[in-house]
Amino acid sequence: MGRWAIAVHGGAGVDPNLPAQRQDEAKQLLTRCLNLGISSLQSSLSAIDVVELVVRELESDPFFNSGRGSALTENGTVEMEASIMDGPKRRCGAVSGLTTVKNPVSLARLVMDKSPHSYLAFSGAEAFAKQQGVVMVDNDYFVTEENLGMLKLAKEANAIVFDYRIPSLGLGSCSAGAGAAIDNGLQMNGLPISIYAPETVGCVVVDSEGRCAAATSTGGLMNKMIGRIGDSPLIGSGTYACNICAVSCTGEGEAIIRGTLARDVAAVMEYKGLGLQDAIDFVVKERLDEGKAGMIAVSSNGEVAYGFNTTGMFRGCATEDGFMEVGIWE
Amino acid sequence: MGWAIALHGGAGPIPNSLPKERREPREAALRYCLAIGVEALKANLPALDVVELVVRELENNPFFNAGKGSVLTANGTVEMEASIMDGKTKSCGAVSGLSTVVNAVSLARLVMEKTPHVYLGFDGAEAFAREQGVETVDASHFVTPENNERLNLAKEADRVQVDYTPAVQKEILVETLTADGDSQIGTVGCVAVDNSGNLATATSTGGLVNKMVGRIGDTPVIGAGTYANSLCAVSATGVGEAIIKATVARDVAALMEYKGLSLEEAAKYVIHESVPKGNAGLVAVSAKGEVAMEFNTFGMFRACATEDGYSEIAIWPSSSVQE
Numbered sequence: 001m002g003r004w005a006i007a008v009h010g011g012a013g014v015d016p017n018l019p020a021q022r023q024d025e026a027k028q029l030l031t032r033c034l035n036l037g038i039s040s041l042q043s044s045l046s047a048i049d050v051v052e053l054v055v056r057e058l059e060s061d062p063f064f065n066s067g068r069g070s071a072l073t074e075n076g077t078v079e080m081e082a083s084i085m086d087g088p089k090r091r092c093g094a095v096s097g098l099t100t101v102k103n104p105v106s107l108a109r110l111v112m113d114k115s116p117h118s119y120l121a122f123s124g125a126e127a128f129a130k131q132q133g134v135v136m137v138d139n140d141y142f143v144t145e146e147n148l149g150m151l152k153l154a155k156e157a158n159a160i161v162f163d164y165r166i167p168s169l170g171l172g173s174c175s176a177g178a179g180a181a182i183d184n185g186l187q188m189n190g191l192p193i194s195i196y197a198p199e200t201v202g203c204v205v206v207d208s209e210g211r212c213a214a215a216t217s218t219g220g221l222m223n224k225m226i227g228r229i230g231d232s233p234l235i236g237s238g239t240y241a242c243n244i245c246a247v248s249c250t251g252e253g254e255a256i257i258r259g260t261l262a263r264d265v266a267a268v269m270e271y272k273g274l275g276l277q278d279a280i281d282f283v284v285k286e287r288l289d290e291g292k293a294g295m296i297a298v299s300s301n302g303e304v305a306y307g308f309n310t311t312g313m314f315r316g317c318a319t320e321d322g323f324m325e326v327g328i329w330e
Numbered sequence: 331m332g333w334a335i336a337l338h339g340g341a342g343p344i345p346n347s348l349p350k351e352r353r354e355p356r357e358a359a360l361r362y363c364l365a366i367g368v369e370a371l372k373a374n375l376p377a378l379d380v381v382e383l384v385v386r387e388l389e390n391n392p393f394f395n396a397g398k399g400s401v402l403t404a405n406g407t408v409e410m411e412a413s414i415m416d417g418k419t420k421s422c423g424a425v426s427g428l429s430t431v432v433n434a435v436s437l438a439r440l441v442m443e444k445t446p447h448v449y450l451g452f453d454g455a456e457a458f459a460r461e462q463g464v465e466t467v468d469a470s471h472f473v474t475p476e477n478n479e480r481l482n483l484a485k486e487a488d489r490v491q492v493d494y495t496p497a498v499q500k501e502i503l504v505e506t507l508t509a510d511g512d513s514q515i516g517t518v519g520c521v522a523v524d525n526s527g528n529l530a531t532a533t534s535t536g537g538l539v540n541k542m543v544g545r546i547g548d549t550p551v552i553g554a555g556t557y558a559n560s561l562c563a564v565s566a567t568g569v570g571e572a573i574i575k576a577t578v579a580r581d582v583a584a585l586m587e588y589k590g591l592s593l594e595e596a597a598k599y600v601i602h603e604s605v606p607k608g609n610a611g612l613v614a615v616s617a618k619g620e621v622a623m624e625f626n627t628f629g630m631f632r633a634c635a636t637e638d639g640y641s642e643i644a645i646w647p648s649s650s651v652q653e
Contacts (some may be wrong), residue, residue, distance in 0.1 A: 085575075090575040090576070091575070092574065092575050094546075096451060096546070097451060097452060115542060116542075116571075117538075117541065117542060117545045117546075117547075117570075117571060118546075118570070118571040118574050118575070119545065119546040119547070119551075119574070120542060120544045120545055120546070121426060121427065121451055121452060121544045121545075121546050122427060122451060122452040122453070122544055123452070123543065123544060124542055124543035124544015124545060125544050126544075127543065127544070128542065128544070224447070225445065225447060225450065225454055225458070226453060226454035226457065227450045227451045227452055227453055227454015227455050227456075227457070227458070228447045228449070228450055228454060229424075229426070229447075229448075229449035229450065229451050230447075230448075230449070234449075234551055234552070234553070235551070235554070235574050235575060235577070236551070236553040236554060236574075236577040236580060237552065237553060240577075253447075253448070254446070254447060254448045257422065257448050257449070257552050257553075258420040258421070258422060258448075258552070259420075260552065260553035260557070260577065260580045263553060263577045263580055263581075263584070264580075264584065267580075267581065267584040267588055268588055271584060271585055271588035271589040272588040272589070289420070
């Protein structure tokens with residue numbers, strides 16, 4: 001028997017001025033999700049079931065940017081995406097452009113288990129959700145007051161950026177990431193962007209039989225274009241699991257895609273012989289170019305590790321040995 | 331060093347008995363598109379422009395499953411997807427769920443160059459196409475009698491499959507659906523390295539015949555169907571679900587980068603060790619001007635040329651047609 005390990009994240013790139021109360025709330029939520037995962041592992045649930053369960057919990061809580069509390073598109077709607085991958089046979093499922101599915105990660109799981117495909121999107125994914133009978137809610141359910149405020153600020157900031165003036169909005173009290181994005185001059189992929197809400201959620205698990213699994217879920221970027229797809233549903237970018245490790249990434253989606261970040265953690269272990277933490281350090285240093293991101297990972301022999309080059313990453317991890325950590329900053 | 335180019339028109343169970351009237355137009359199209367690419371490289375066009383140009387030509391050809399020849403979804407509609415990647419900057423663009431855009435690959439390039447994003451899908455991608463003023467046609471333009479016939483064949487084949495579990499279907503889909511040897515393969519792609527050593531890749535497809543509406547395959551997924559960096563450029567084709575989970579295109583590059591394999595060794599390893607037999611093929615070029623065209627299917631429509639005068643157009647493993 002191997003040793004289980006688990007890690008969760010609630011996004012990389014945290015506003016350095018995040019109020020203490022929000023920090024406490026984030027830590028409480030991460031701890032609650034971690035404990036849910038731990039107790040599931042202790043009752044011998046398989047890794048794939050545990051990552052789905054934990055990500056569902058994160059989606060259902062409005063705090064982070066997935067499920068309820070998702071970032072809004074330029075039209076003020078929610079378009080969610082998620083993916084899940086089971087290490088042993090590298091089975092995977094992904095969804096994009098969901099507007100009424102309460103738990104995108106579970107629809108990704110159904111794509112994996114019940115469809116002949118790996119990835120369904122937009123109206124086709126919604127139709128599949130109806131056919132499978134998953135819980136569906138009105139789009140308004142996902143929209144929070146706070147995110148409506150963020151979208152308004154994002155649109156204002158955008159206008160300023162397009163005027164080629166330095167934005168100087170007081171965004172300190174807003175949700176994580178906004179401040180950092182402003183400081184970086186609002187550039188992404190070489191072009192000015194909207195404020196991004198990088199609080200994508202994810203979970204990676206290795207169970208006591210050494211099976212690895214990963215799941216990632218997000219609302220995407222605040223003020224994103226309709227139809228924009230990020231790294232979270234892309235196998236090899238936001239999510240990857242095989243028989244040696246499982247990885248979930250978060251941050252600037254475009255940089256994560258260019259770096260095929262999740263697969264590369266596994267690839268440097270597989271092809272270069274690096275250990276888990278070395279693999280993460282290597283990928284953060286060598287594969288992110290100018291991008292900002294973070295990731296969590298577990299290995300099949302029960303190690304857990306994380307890395308990020310952003311200002312902070314909401315994360316928690318635990319192993320069977322009794323190690324447990326919940327943190328935001330370095 | 332020197333330029334090199336390779337292109338494909340899909341890998342799959344292409345039978346040796348493929349009728350002449352189906353084989354010859356494809357060979358002619360491969361020859362035509364290769365010549366366009368070679369000429370562009372000789373005229374010092376950057377690799378990125380060359381792959382876009384060649385894939386546009388392949389999209390415009392009705393004999394391949396991309397652009398004009400795209401296959402139909404279960405609902406009888408067209409949903410095209412494509413991606414493009416520049417090796418030097420690793421900039422990339424991708425699109426899915428297009429129903430009216432004539433050249434999906436060019437919209438992918440516009441996503442890369444004119445948006446802050448990498449990947450747009452469905453209504454949002456269509457709206458972006460209109461905003462950019464690219465050529466569009468009515469969605470019905472793509473729904474040809476041939477396409478409807480293919481869909482009907484696929485639906486009949488599907489009925490035979492009810493005994494299989496969905497998990498098994500993912501592996502056998504192509505084998506059963508292409509009973510006529512012609513119905514759905516034909517994703518197109520092009521990889522090129524120019525005289526300055528710049529690498530680029532592009533892939534475009536109509537997807538899987540009788541696919542569920544909204545299904546996304548490997549073609550627009552960077553790292554799966556398409557990948558380029560400073561070492562090599564790769565375009566893959568075959569069973570999308572198998573290519574996604576094996577991150578085929580990225581793995582060719584990763585094996586060169588992390589394990590020191592040559593282009594040919596890396597391509598062989600990925601196709602023969604990482605993907606189930608009968609599921610995939612790829613074309614690739616290296617910064618040094620090498621070419622690899624590897625597949626574990628019965629055949630792959632393919633063509634390549636290098637600066638030192640080598641050229642090949644072929645379908646099956648041993649039946650290359652020398653220029």
